[in-house]
Amino acid sequence: MRQFKKSKDQEKKIKINKSLSKNIDEMKETFSYGLNKDFCMRTLEVKFSEYNACLFYYGSIVDGERINTHIIKPLLEQTGDKLSNIVTIENLEEVTDLEKAIQNVNSGKAILFIDNDEIAYAMDVAKFEYRAVSKAENESVIKGPQDAFTESLNANISLIRKQLHNHQLVNEAVQVGERSVNEVNILYIKDMVKDDLLSNLRERLENISIDSIRNIEVLEQHLEERPYSLIPTILYTERPDKATAFLEDGYIILLMNTSSACLIVPVTFWSFYHSPEDRYLRFLYGNFSRAIRLLCFYLTTMISATYVAIANFHSEMIPPDLLLAITASRERIPFPLVFEVLIMEIAFELIREAGVRIPNPLGPTIGIVGALILGQAAVEANIISPIIVIVAALSGLSSFGIPDLSMNFTVRILRFIFILAAASFGMLGLIGALILFFMYVVSIRSYGVPFFSPVAPNFKSSKDTVFRKVLKKEYFRPGFLDLKDSTKRNK
Amino acid sequence: MIRKLLLWLLFLLLLGGCQDRIELEQQSYVITIGIDATDQKGIYALTYQFANPEVGYSASSSADEPPSEIVTVNGSDLLSATYFANSIVSKQITLDHTRVIVVSEEVARSDNFLRIIQSASRTPEIRRKVEIIVSKEKASDFITNNKPLMETRPHKYYQSMLSRAIQTGIIPKATIHQFFQITEGDADLFLGIYATTDQSDNKDDEMEEDQYIAGEIPQKGGPPTQFMGAAVFKEGKMIDILDGEETRIAQILNTTLDMDSFITTIPDPLMPEYNITYHYSQTEEPAIDIQYNKDKPTIIDVKVKFKAEIVAIPSLIDYTQKADDRRTLENAIVKRVKKKTEDLIEKSQKVYRSDPFYWSLFIRKHFKDIPSYEEADWQNNIYPNANINVEYEIDKLEFGKMINDTNLNEVRD
Numbered sequence: 096m097r098q099f100k101k102s103k104d105q106e107k108k109i110k111i112n113k114s115l116s117k118n119i120d121e122m123k124e125t126f127s128y129g130l131n132k133d134f135c136m137r138t139l140e141v142k143f144s145e146y147n148a149c150l151f152y153y154g155s156i157v158d159g160e161r162i163n164t165h166i167i168k169p170l171l172e173q174t175g176d177k178l179s180n181i182v183t184i185e186n187l188e189e190v191t192d193l194e195k196a197i198q199n200v201n202s203g204k205a206i207l208f209i210d211n212d213e214i215a216y217a218m219d220v221a222k223f224e225y226r227a228v229s230k231a232e233n234e235s236v237i238k239g240p241q242d243a244f245t246e247s248l249n250a251n252i253s254l255i256r257k258q259l260h261n262h263q264l265v266n267e268a269v270q271v272g273e274r275s276v277n278e279v280n281i282l283y284i285k286d287m288v289k290d291d292l293l294s295n296l297r298e299r300l301e302n303i304s305i306d307s308i309r310n311i312e313v314l315e316q317h318l319e320e321r322p323y324s325l326i327p328t329i330l331y332t333e334r335p336d337k338a339t340a341f342l343e344d345g346y347i348i349l350l351m352n353t354s355s356a357c358l359i360v361p362v363t364f365w366s367f368y369h370s371p372e373d374r375y376l377r378f379l380y381g382n383f384s385r386a387i388r389l390l391c392f393y394l395t396t397m398i399s400a401t402y403v404a405i406a407n408f409h410s411e412m413i414p415p416d417l418l419l420a421i422t423a424s425r426e427r428i429p430f431p432l433v434f435e436v437l438i439m440e441i442a443f444e445l446i447r448e449a450g451v452r453i454p455n456p457l458g459p460t461i462g463i464v465g466a467l468i469l470g471q472a473a474v475e476a477n478i479i480s481p482i483i484v485i486v487a488a489l490s491g492l493s494s495f496g497i498p499d500l501s502m503n504f505t506v507r508i509l510r511f512i513f514i515l516a517a518a519s520f521g522m523l524g525l526i527g528a529l530i531l532f533f534m535y536v537v538s539i540r541s542y543g544v545p546f547f548s549p550v551a552p553n554f555k556s557s558k559d560t561v562f563r564k565v566l567k568k569e570y571f572r573p574g575f576l577d578l579k580d581s582t583k584r585n586k
Numbered sequence: 587m588i589r590k591l592l593l594w595l596l597f598l599l600l601l602g603g604c605q606d607r608i609e610l611e612q613q614s615y616v617i618t619i620g621i622d623a624t625d626q627k628g629i630y631a632l633t634y635q636f637a638n639p640e641v642g643y644s645a646s647s648s649a650d651e652p653p654s655e656i657v658t659v660n661g662s663d664l665l666s667a668t669y670f671a672n673s674i675v676s677k678q679i680t681l682d683h684t685r686v687i688v689v690s691e692e693v694a695r696s697d698n699f700l701r702i703i704q705s706a707s708r709t710p711e712i713r714r715k716v717e718i719i720v721s722k723e724k725a726s727d728f729i730t731n732n733k734p735l736m737e738t739r740p741h742k743y744y745q746s747m748l749s750r751a752i753q754t755g756i757i758p759k760a761t762i763h764q765f766f767q768i769t770e771g772d773a774d775l776f777l778g779i780y781a782t783t784d785q786s787d788n789k790d791d792e793m794e795e796d797q798y799i800a801g802e803i804p805q806k807g808g809p810p811t812q813f814m815g816a817a818v819f820k821e822g823k824m825i826d827i828l829d830g831e832e833t834r835i836a837q838i839l840n841t842t843l844d845m846d847s848f849i850t851t852i853p854d855p856l857m858p859e860y861n862i863t864y865h866y867s868q869t870e871e872p873a874i875d876i877q878y879n880k881d882k883p884t885i886i887d888v889k890v891k892f893k894a895e896i897v898a899i900p901s902l903i904d905y906t907q908k909a910d911d912r913r914t915l916e917n918a919i920v921k922r923v924k925k926k927t928e929d930l931i932e933k934s935q936k937v938y939r940s941d942p943f944y945w946s947l948f949i950r951k952h953f954k955d956i957p958s959y960e961e962a963d964w965q966n967n968i969y970p971n972a973n974i975n976v977e978y979e980i981d982k983l984e985f986g987k988m989i990n991d992t993n994l995n996e997v998r999d
Contacts, residue, residue, distance in 0.1 A: 406609075407609065408607060408608075410608075411711075411713075415683050415742075415745075418610065418615065419615070419643070419739070419741075420643055422611050422613075422615075423640045423643035425610055426639070432609055432610070515600065518600075518607070519600045519601075519602070520599075521607070
C-alpha cells in the first residue's frame with residue numbers, strides 16, 4: 096500500500112518520546128483516558144528486554160482475543176532479540192511520530208510503547224463489525240452471481256480478487272478527511288489503465304478538503320464535476336461482478352470500508368444502460384432484454400409528454416375511435432389534461448417515495464392505497480380519466496426497467512420537463528426539448544470521457560452499446576479510455 | 587437579475603405556447619359534410635354530422651343520447667359555415683376527422699361544384715383522403731336518413747362500409763386528392779362514389795348481378811342506404827353514372843385504384859340456364875402499352891392477367907376432369923369480361939370522350955414538355971380516336987378445394 100501524507104500532518108509532527116511515562120501522559124491526554132470509556136490501556140513488563148511497556152487501543156474496534164494471544168502472551172512469556180520475532184501478529188508497523196500513532200489507534204490498531212524506545216509499534220488487530228456478504232437486493236439478476244458488496248473493505252476486495260486473479264490488480268489507498276481520516280481505496284489494473292486518468296483521480300481525492308468523508312455515497316458527490324447537472328457522471332454499484340467487469344475493461348474502482356458499494360469512473364451513458372445480466376444471458380436473450388430496456392427509456396421519458404402533446408395540440412393524429420373514447424372519458428373531468436397527467440405522475444412518485452421509506456410491516460398497505468385509491472377511486476370520482484391511469488402506470492412501470500438508481504432519477508425528473516415542454520408547444524416543444532437535452536448530454540464528460548462515446552464521438556470498442564455482439568466477436572476494450580493494452584482478443 | 591430573466595423566459599415560453607392548445611372535450615368532431623344547393627347563387631346548405639363521443643363508450647351513463655347530431659346551416663364554403671353553426675352547436679367545430687363529403691347529384695351536376703369543393707383543398711383541416719359521395723337525393727336527406735342499425739357511430743359506419751365496398755369494387759376509391767389531381771390534370775374522368783337512401787320504384791329483379799346503381803338494388807330489411815356504382819366527373823362536373831359492373835371494370839383497368847377481388851357469375855357455357863360463380867382476383871397490375879402516333883390513331887394495348895377460382899357449378903358439369911370443357915369455360919370467362927370492357931371503353935370514347943382509367947399517365951412520357959402534351963390533347967383528340975385492344979388472360983384457374991362435384995345420378999338412384 097502506498098500512503099499519501101498530507102502536508103498539514105508534517106507540520107505538527109511530534110516525535111515519540113524516549114520516556115514511556117511521557118508517552119503515556121500524552122496518549123491519555125489525547126484520548127481523554129478515563130472519560131472515554133472504550134479507550135483501553137494495558138501496562139506490562141516485556142520479557143525479552145525487561146522494560147516496561149504500554150499498549151493502547153480502542154476496546155470496541157479491536158479483537159480482544161487476538162491481543163491476548165498474539166501480543167500480550169508472547170510479550171510476557173517469550174524471549175528473543177527483537178519485537179518482530181516475539182509478537183505473532185501478521186501486520187507490524189513501526190511508528191515514529193505521535194500523530195501517526197493516534198491515527199493508528201483510530202483505525203483499530205493496537206499501539207505498543209516500550210520504555211527507552213523512540214519507536215512505537217502499531218499492530219493490526221482491528222475488528223470492525225459488519226454485515227455478512229448477502230444477496231444483491233437493489234440490482235438483482237436472475238442468472239449470474241448473487242453476492243453483493245458489504246460494509247467491509249477487506250470483504251469487498253476479497254469479492255473482487257476472487258473473480259480477478261491478476262497480480263496487476265492494484266489496491267491503492269488514499270486518505271481523505273481532516274478530522275476523521277478515512278481511507279479510500281483505488282482499485283485498477285496497473286498495466287492497463289492510463290496514468291493520466293489515475294493521477295487525475297488521485298489529485299481530485301487529495302484536493303478534497305473536508306472534515307470527514309464517511310462513505311462512498313458522500314465521496315461520489317465530492318468527486319463529480321457538475322454537482323447541479325441532471326446527468327450522473329459516476330457509476331455506483333453494489334455488485335462485485337459488475338465492478339470486476341469494469342476493472343477488466345480498464346476502468347477504475349473506488350472502495351471504502353464503510354460502504355456496501357463501489358464507485359466506477361469514468362462512465363458513459365452505456366454504463367447506466369447496461370445490466371450485468373445482459374452479458375450472462377445468451378446473445379439473443381441478452382439483446383432482447385436490452386431492446387425492452389430501450390423501450391423502457393423511451394416510454395418512461397416520453398409517453399406522458401407525447402400523450403399531452405398529441406391530445407392538446409394534434410387531435411387530428413389520433414384515430415377517431417380512440418379520440419372519441421378519450422373525449423368521452425374526459426367529458427366530466429374538471430381539470431385540463433396536463434394537470435390530470437401531472438396529478439397521476441406526482442401520485443406515482445408519492446407512492447414510490449413512500450414505498451421506500453415505509454417500514455416493512457406496513458409494506459402491503461402501500462399497494463392497496465396506491466392501486467385502489469389512486470387507480471380506481473380517482474377514476475370513479477371523475478378526477479382523472481382511465482386513460483391517464485394507463486399512461487401513468489406505463490411510464491411508472493417503465494422507469495423500473497432502468498437498472499441504475501441515478502439514471503432512474505434523471506429520467507424521472509426529465510419526464511416532468513418533457514411534460515411541461517409538450518404542454519406548452521405540443522410536439523414541437525417536445526421534440527425541441529428532446530433535442531436540447533441530447534445536445535446537453537453529448538457535451539457532458541466524465542473524467543474526460545464524452546458521455547455518448549463510443550457512439551458519438553466514435554471510438555474503437557467492442558461495440559457493446561445499445562445491443563451487444565456475440566462475446567467471441569468482442570475484440571477491443573473501450574478506446575475512449577486510451578488504455579495501455581486495448582486488445583481483448585486477437586482476431 | 588439573470589434568475590429573474592430566466593424565470594420570465596420560462597413563463598413566456600409556457601404561456602406563449604398555450605395559445606393554440608385545446609382540450610379534446612372542447613371540440614365537436616365532424617364526420618360527414620353534406621353540400622346542397624339553395625335558391626341563392628353562391629350560397630349552399632351545408633350539413634354537418636357530429637359524432638357523439640359518449641355513445642359506445644362503456645363507462646358512460648348517457649346511453650339514451652343519439653350517436654350523432656346533424657345540423658344544416660347556410661354558408662358560402664365548407665369552413666365559414668362552421669363558425670355560423672356554432673350558434674347551434676356548443677363546442678368548437680373541428681373538421682380534422684371528416685370521413686366523407688356528401689354532395690347531392692343536383693350540386694354535382696351543376697357548374698358550381700368545383701367552386702364549392704375548392705375550399706376543401708385549401709384548408710388544412712380537411713384531409714386529402716376524405717371521400718366524395720354523390721347522393722341521388724339531397725345530401726342533408728341522405729345524412730339524416732342514413733341510419734345504420736349495427737354500426738350506429740358514423741365514423742365507424744363509413745370506415746367499414748366504404749373500405750369493404752371499395753374492396754369488392756362496386757364503388758371506386760374517390761378521395762378529394764384524386765379528384766383535384768384528375769380535375770386539374772384536365773385529361774381523365776374522375777369516379778366518385780354513388781349512393782342513396784332513396785329507394786327507386788323501378789326496381790328490376792331481372793337484371794344481372796352488379797348491373798345496378800344505388801337505389802335500384804332489390805332489398806328487404808336492413809338500413810335504406812345503398813352504395814353502388816360511380817358518379818362520372820368530367821372537368822369537375824358530374825356527367826353520368828356507371829353501374830356496379832362498369833365501376834369494377836374501370837377499376838381493373840385503372841392502375842391507381844386498387845380493388846381487391848370480387849365474386850361474380852357467368853352463364854354456364856354448356857348449360858346456359860345455369861350460372862357459374864367465380865372468384866376474380868388480380869395477381870398483378872394490368873400492363874398498359876401506349877404507342878403514340880402523332881398523325882394517325884394512337885394504339886393502346888392493355889393486357890390484364892387474373893386468377894379465377896370457380897366457386898360454384900350448379901350445372902354439375904365435370905369441368906375439372908375434361909380439358910376441352912375447361913378450355914371452353916376459360917374462353918367463356920375471358921370473352922365475357924372482355925366484352926364488358928370493350929363496351930365500357932366504347933362508351934367512354936363515344937359518349938364521355940375521355941377515360942375513367944387514368945391512362946393519360948402512360949402517354950405523358952412520349953412528350954418532351956407539358957405544353958406539347960397539352961397541345962396533343964389527350965381528352966379531345968388522342969383518347970377518343972385511339973385504337974384500344976384489351977387482352978384478358980387467365981393466369982390460373984382453380985376449382986376450390988373439391989375436384990369432383992356431386993354426381994347427380996348416384997344421389998338420385
